[in-house]
Amino acid sequence: MRAAALPTRALILTMYDDDENVLAALRAGAHGYALKGAGPEEITATVRAVARGEAVFGAGVATRLLAHFSKAVVASPFPQLTEREHEVLGLVARGLDNTAIARRLGVSGKTVRNHVSNVLTKLQLADRPAAIVRAREAGLGGAPESS
Known part of the structure; x- marks a missing residue:
């Protein structure tokens, strides 16, 4: 329009x-x-x-x-990620699975899968464990938690 x-x-x-x-x-x-x-x-x-x-x-x-x-502008360790992708990556780094992340964010499991896939692509990572390592190296995630 x-x-x-x-x-x-x-x-x-x-x-x-x-x-x-x-x-x-x-x-x-x-x-x-x-x-x-x-x-x-x-x-x-x-x-x-x-x-x-x-x-x-x-x-x-x-x-x-x-x-x-x-919000104060804070330098993100991953500026290529959207705010939601950054949030999902932090939850992945905490050890949550897609179902727990979906529940936490109030979205569908498919939406979480899409976000995780986008994170892997944008950060050029092979898999979820690589994303966890990279996120924790950047200070995301904190202590792992159970779903």
Whole structure:
């Protein structure tokens, strides 16, 4: 819609309440992000606000966005990884399996597998044990924990 210069405004109505999806929606040009669990009055108000040209994000989403953008910039040992991939790598380094990581992050096992695969590719590592070694050398993971 943006490429075609249409005057349409996008509102994302979803059940996904995580920073990566919100940030992806913003990068794609969304003017609003609402959760399906919101009440009908809130969703109606959000649709009307976006139609008026306002940017609207639910209170919980807005609070997290503010926290995300106000974090002090800390040099990451793996700048090529997304924030979520970095988080997954840290949990892998702690010895958690994909099921435990999925449970911890509130995502599916397939999503975790995809993140682990992306980490291995981006860091040019052969397998999970190599990722654990590399992450621990970089100070990630801390003490192993049980799932």
